[in-house]
Amino acid sequence: MKISPVCKKPGVVYLVGAGPGDPELLTLKAYRLMQEVDVLVYDRLVSREILDLVPSGMRRIAVGKSAGHHRVPQQRINEIMVELALSGKRVLRLKGGDPYVFGRGGEEAEVLVEAGIPFEVVPGITSASGASSCAGIPLTHRDYSQSVTFATGHLRDDSLNLDWPALARAHSTLVVYMGIGKLATIAEKLIEHGRDAGTPVAVIHRATQPDQMVVVGTLETIAGEIEAHGIKAPASIIIGEVVALHGKLGTLEQTLPELVELAALSA
Ligand SMILES: C[S@@+](CC[C@H](N)C(=O)[O-])C[C@H]1O[C@@H](n2cnc3c(N)ncnc32)[C@H](O)[C@@H]1O
Structure with missing residues (x-):
């Protein structure tokens, strides 16, 4: 992966589970982070009702993918997270369900470790x-x-x-x-x-x-x-x-x- 030169203290990436769709099934921690971060990077399975809880001025990047039709390749998603964090941003990587259950959360966490970026995983209801x-x-x-x-x-x-x-x-x-x-x-x-x-x-x-x-x-x-x-x-x-x-x-x-x-x- 090509990584831009570091000129700032890295930000942080939160790998967060949004649950199966009902916004009332979000964790309080997921909800709090949705109000606090700088950028939202979200998947197709995150429901419209949940996206409506994100402050309207927040930068959003949709990287949704469906089986066999990757709208944004995983490699590019990894780069987006890393580039944003290296520019000092607090990034919320919001995924359907739980990030560590068939959500590629493990692969993304590995990328963050390899790039030296602080991260935290917030579980969701699978x-x-x-x-x-x-x-x-x-x-x-x-x-x-x-x-x-x-x-x-x-x-x-x-x-x-x-x-x-x-x-x-x-x-x-x-x-x-x-x-x-x-x-x-x-x-x-x-x-x-x-x-x-x-x-x-x-x-x-x-x-x-x-x-x-x-x-x-x-x-x-x-x-x-x-x-x-x-x-x-x-x-x-x-x-x-x-x-x-x-x-x-x-x-x-x-x-x-x-x-x-x-x-x-x-x-
Ligand atoms: C890429 S996996 C993501 C799983 C997710 N990380 C989780 O913990 O639920 C996508 C699959 O999760 C299941 N799924 C996701 N949302 C669902 C929902 N609201 N109802 C039923 N199944 C769902 C479907 O089997 C779907 O094909």
């Missing part, structure tokens, strides 16, 4: 937690699931080389991020490696936001369900016996005015 609570699906439950795994459906080399035997274990919850485009293959692989085809699956689109949608099916039916309902990214996929609780615990969510419940769990 999508799995937002999706689970708003769909009425506990990620663990003593009767159904003793462990939970977060996996990505979008690998760097575009393959789906995951540890399928481990992910297919019964009585364990699997949450797949960035998996909506590969849901049919994910379901097939899990069945092939021994997970029951009738295992319930929920897809939660834009969890915690006014237009969130929840679609429920089984490993066998879920790909058809999401196609039928036109569900697109961003969405989190929850797979496992705990999804059966959606029928019982998902009632509170139905009182939220704008929630659209698209499908009930097939018996």
Whole structure:
């Protein structure tokens, strides 16, 4: 990376999680930093309602990217953070969910260390937690699931080389991020490696936001369900016996005015 000569005391970069979208799920620390820094560098998944909380005069740089379509290459994002900090700015690098869960926060922190820039990581509520609570699906439950795994459906080399035997274990919850485009293959692989085809699956689109949608099916039916309902990214996929609780615990969510419940769990 080409770095401009240092002429000032470096600023600081805050790698901050903005949570799944509902502004009330921001941490107090994230909110405070949003009022105090000099520049905001933010991702596509940061909701409009959250951006509205940033002072109107603050400089903002959008570096949003979607799967396969990097609007600003990661290398350039790294350079932007480093250049701003070396010019003495306090930079808020705001990301959806938690910066250290499939958010490239680790890669960006490494770059900052290598450039000698002070930084701090502020955690956010990750999508799995937002999706689970708003769909009425506990990620663990003593009767159904003793462990939970977060996996990505979008690998760097575009393959789906995951540890399928481990992910297919019964009585364990699997949450797949960035998996909506590969849901049919994910379901097939899990069945092939021994997970029951009738295992319930929920897809939660834009969890915690006014237009969130929840679609429920089984490993066998879920790909058809999401196609039928036109569900697109961003969405989190929850797979496992705990999804059966959606029928019982998902009632509170139905009182939220704008929630659209698209499908009930097939018996
Ligand atoms: C690049 S990853 C970022 C994850 C983020 N760092 C986190 O902790 O949630 C993007 C993926 O997060 C999930 N995601 C982000 N926001 C979401 C939301 N509001 N509802 C459901 N899933 C979401 C989707 O699977 C999306 O493809």
